[in-house]
Amino acid sequence: MGGGHSKISTGRKRDKFGLSADRVIKSYEIAAGLENVDAIGLSMHIGSQVFEVSAFEKAFQKLPELVKTLRDQGHTVSRLDIGGGFPIQYSDESLLDLKAYAEWVRDIIVPLETEIIMEPGRFLVGNAGGLLTRVISVKETDEIDFLITDGAMNDLIRPTLYDAFHEIEAVKSPATSKTYSVTGPVCESGDMFGHDRSLPDMTAGDLCLIKSAGAYGFCMASNYNSRVLPAEILVYGEKYQLIRPRQTLEDIINVEKVPEWVENL
Numbered sequence: 298m299g300g301g302h303s304k305i306s307t308g309r310k311r312d313k314f315g316l317s318a319d320r321v322i323k324s325y326e327i328a329a330g331l332e333n334v335d336a337i338g339l340s341m342h343i344g345s346q347v348f349e350v351s352a353f354e355k356a357f358q359k360l361p362e363l364v365k366t367l368r369d370q371g372h373t374v375s376r377l378d379i380g381g382g383f384p385i386q387y388s389d390e391s392l393l394d395l396k397a398y399a400e401w402v403r404d405i406i407v408p409l410e411t412e413i414i415m416e417p418g419r420f421l422v423g424n425a426g427g428l429l430t431r432v433i434s435v436k437e438t439d440e441i442d443f444l445i446t447d448g449a450m451n452d453l454i455r456p457t458l459y460d461a462f463h464e465i466e467a468v469k470s471p472a473t474s475k476t477y478s479v480t481g482p483v484c485e486s487g488d489m490f491g492h493d494r495s496l497p498d499m500t501a502g503d504l505c506l507i508k509s510a511g512a513y514g515f516c517m518a519s520n521y522n523s524r525v526l527p528a529e530i531l532v533y534g535e536k537y538q539l540i541r542p543r544q545t546l547e548d549i550i551n552v553e554k555v556p557e558w559v560e561n562l
């Protein structure tokens with residue numbers, strides 16, 4: 298139903314998530330017959346980066362009737378998880394009217410007299426994190442200049458996975474401005490942080506910040522291409538601290554086991 302991009306939408310009929318109201322009722326019936334399962338509530342998440350605030354109202358409106366049906370059948374609905382979906386600003390997107398959202402929670406969800414859970418994950422941390430990369434080299438072609446950084450799609454996969462836009466800033470003052478496609482060094486054409494970005498004239502060794510990487514960044518990172526996971530640094534005003542050291546190649550290799558029958562081949 299919601300979701301700013303097809304790959305982060307969850308509520309459509311052909312998405313793998315969710316159950317129709319009929320199946321929710323059926324699931325409660327099945328659960329009631331199970332000795333070790335107590336069905337106590339419903340969970341709803343209509344998608345991420347939901348820009349149309351009315352999508353939440355539409356979704357909430359489905360709950361009172363469903364809750365009533367379940368309760369009339371003798372089931373317990375003591376908890377409602379109303380999910381996440383609040384968008385953050387990756388570029389100049391307008392933010393949600395959260396006052397309207399709060400009013401719908403007050404008017405539609407609160408009267409159902411349940412515990413209420415919310416999961417606005419990205420909204421809390423997305424804009425708070427950045428991926429700091431260092432330029433390895435600048436590759437000039439007839440069409441476009443590529444800025445190749447030591448960060449790559451394995452560190453922040455959102456641009457590759459969802460064509461997501463992340464602002465990119467140089468950590469130096471613009472002397473002259475140039476246009477670059479900013480990429481990682483991984484063996485994939487999709488290993489790209491952004492096309493046609495205006496940045497100062499960059500050279501190897503310069504730092505580049507990929508912004509708004511605080512959600513779906515590190516937690517989606519992988520060791521693809523045997524690349525080690527980046528270090529994580531917590532910054533608070535003037536204070537900063539390494540809270541997770543950079544992985545080493547040994548960390549990756551040491552967990553691998555060679556079967557005896559391979560060693561003896």
Ligand SMILES: Cc1ncc(COP(=O)(O)O)c(C=O)c1O
Pocket residue numbers: 342344345346380381382383384416417418419420
């Ligand atoms: C069940 C559930 N709750 C909350 C979230 C977080 O949503 P957001 O991406 O808006 O932070 C997700 C994200 O996929 C989810 O699947």
